Amino acid sequence: MYAAFRVLQTCLFLAAVDALLLGSDRLPTSRRHFFASGVGSLAVAITAPKQATAAPKKDRTQGYSVQRSERDWSYVLSGQQYNILRVGGTEAPFSSVLESEKRPGTFVCAGCGTPLFASDQKFNSGTGWPSFAKGLPGEEVEAVGAVVMTLLGAEVRCGTCGGHLGDVFGDGKAYPNTPAFATGQRHCIDGAALVFKPADGSPDVYGDVTPPPKPNALSKLLEGPVIKERSI
Secondary structure: OOHHHHHHHHHHHHHHHHHHHHOOOHHHHHHHHHHOOOOOHOOOOOOOOOOOOOOOOOOOOOOOOOOOHHHHHHHHHHHHHHHHHOEEEEEOOOOHHHHHHOOEEEEEEEEOEEHHHEEHHHEEEOOOOOEEEOOOOOOOEOOOOOHHHHHEEEEEOOOOOOOOOEEEOOHHHOOOOHHHHHOOEEEEEEHHHEEEOOOOOHHHHHHOOOOOOOOOOOHHHHHHOOOOOOOO
16 A cells, blocks of 8 residues: 555656646646655545635636736736736745744735635644645635645635635645644645735735844854943
8 A cells, every 4th residue: 555655656746747847837836845745745644635615727817706917917916926826936935924924813815805814724834835724715726636635736726816825735634733733734825925914903914025034153153242342
């Protein structure tokens, strides 16, 4: 059983590599899987949770209640927001300020403001992308089989404007003591596709903002000693 599972995983891996080489539109999903899903996928049972909402195969414009021309989207979105929401790109891990956001509140679509994730479902996956155990009704999930979701993930979109948000994987059981362990899912979302609205009424936080760099031991050493002036 384990050997067969490993063969299946290898086949899917090679298929994903082929997609990369051929310029597939699933490139962001495959690339994120290589960097983020980790070994946890191997520990998950073949049966993944059934999705509440399944996204039909359609483009990111037709069939959604909020529609704009690509020209208009390029005006209302930042460059990074447009690349993710409308093109289906992804961001570098740990590049969004929302990855470390822990306050109570709601994460909404940066394109149309639809509520997508509640803060109590957010957890630290260690992948470098904001991760959630489940989404709100405004989230839309691509319809794929359980094995594909576990190994390669399913695309997550905003159900209102069709914007690409990230991917959901069926490896939530690999994260004990988190909300993902209960749902069996890890919604790996690009922070730049989101805006965080704090519950206390504080200003909104846009996910395409890069967090400030963390000081390290070398930078402190280069600062030199602090010299105090002597009082006479």
